[in-house]
Amino acid sequence: MAELTHAQRVNSNRLAEEYFDSLMIRYRYIGSVEPTIEYTLYGQTFRTPILCGPLAYMALNRIHESGRMGLARGLDDAGSGMISAWIGDDELKALADAGFRVARSIKPFADHDRVFRLIESAEQLGAFAVCIDIDHIFDERGNYCAWAEGQLGRHTAADFKAYAAATKLPLILKGVLSPADAEACVEAGVGGIILSNHNNRFPSAIPPLAALPEIKKIVDGRFPVLVDGCIVSGVEAFKALALGADGVLASRVFMSAFSDGPSGVTKKLDEMTAELKCCMANTGTASIGAFSPDVLSRRSW
Numbered sequence: 291m292a293e294l295t296h297a298q299r300v301n302s303n304r305l306a307e308e309y310f311d312s313l314m315i316r317y318r319y320i321g322s323v324e325p326t327i328e329y330t331l332y333g334q335t336f337r338t339p340i341l342c343g344p345l346a347y348m349a350l351n352r353i354h355e356s357g358r359m360g361l362a363r364g365l366d367d368a369g370s371g372m373i374s375a376w377i378g379d380d381e382l383k384a385l386a387d388a389g390f391r392v393a394r395s396i397k398p399f400a401d402h403d404r405v406f407r408l409i410e411s412a413e414q415l416g417a418f419a420v421c422i423d424i425d426h427i428f429d430e431r432g433n434y435c436a437w438a439e440g441q442l443g444r445h446t447a448a449d450f451k452a453y454a455a456a457t458k459l460p461l462i463l464k465g466v467l468s469p470a471d472a473e474a475c476v477e478a479g480v481g482g483i484i485l486s487n488h489n490n491r492f493p494s495a496i497p498p499l500a501a502l503p504e505i506k507k508i509v510d511g512r513f514p515v516l517v518d519g520c521i522v523s524g525v526e527a528f529k530a531l532a533l534g535a536d537g538v539l540a541s542r543v544f545m546s547a548f549s550d551g552p553s554g555v556t557k558k559l560d561e562m563t564a565e566l567k568c569c570m571a572n573t574g575t576a577s578i579g580a581f582s583p584d585v586l587s588r589r590s591w
Contacts, residue, residue, distance in 0.1 A: 394417040427442050472504075532571070
């Protein structure tokens with residue numbers, strides 16, 4: 291029998307799932323009201339704080355013929371939006387022209403001028419934000435990643451500060467898990483961060499939820515802090531919001547739902563939003579941002 295690799299033994303997704311499962315909810319009923327779950331991010335108002343994160347940029351057409359446009363339709367019908375995976379200008383324009391709320395993902399290319407150009411076109415084409423995934427700079431051997439769409443390379447806080455200053459759009463950095471990176475994001479004046487383990491890209495990653503409280507203290511309300519990773523129901527979304535997330539991203543959970551096309555995505559997201567609302571109603575949480583600090587308890591047995 292082959293020996294398991296470290297990545298197989300200490301799977302970052304499993305660690306994130308275990309952390310979610312270790313958090314117990316303190317239900318409270320007296321005086322509770324039916325909650326409102328309307329959510330605002332960067333001037334966009336959504337019917338749910340659950341947005342779709344970057345999702346397999348080449349796989350969607352293989353799941354359903356409607357592709358990313360169909361995914362966006364399903365999300366929009368549920369009152370949500372997406373942070374896209376890598377897409378070109380034509381696809382971004384088509385999504386924005388159709389009225390879908392899309393934040394554009396941009397890779398940390400070694401050619402920084404290319405990053406500036408992509409940010410500029412995102413603003414011109416109607417994205418509501420731009421997102422750079424800082425956890426895709428290196429490959430699994432520790433080399434700068436020679437990605438299919440271009441060579442990726444080193445970026446500093448000064449680089450991100452320059453990007454942020456070059457656009458009216460909020461600049462989001464995805465993949466923040468350490469206090470050091472959170473402090474660098476504050477220094478750079480970015481518009482938001484996403485705590486993410488990039489779907490187990492590297493092993494033994496601290497669960498995003500475990501990193502959230504310390505990073506929230508560092509950010510101190512300067513910009514939204516979103517959480518991504520292993521959110522597959524409204525219950526996980528509730529726990530992330532209760533720990534201080536300003537919004538949550540779900541991703542791969544929508545891939546199986548998308549086999550039924552846009553309506554499958556809408557149905558799944560509606561179910562997740564209903565689960566979130568149920569948790570809020572049964573804990574006296576009247577609205578997003580009104581979570582009691584003692585609504586969760588870490589299991590010790």
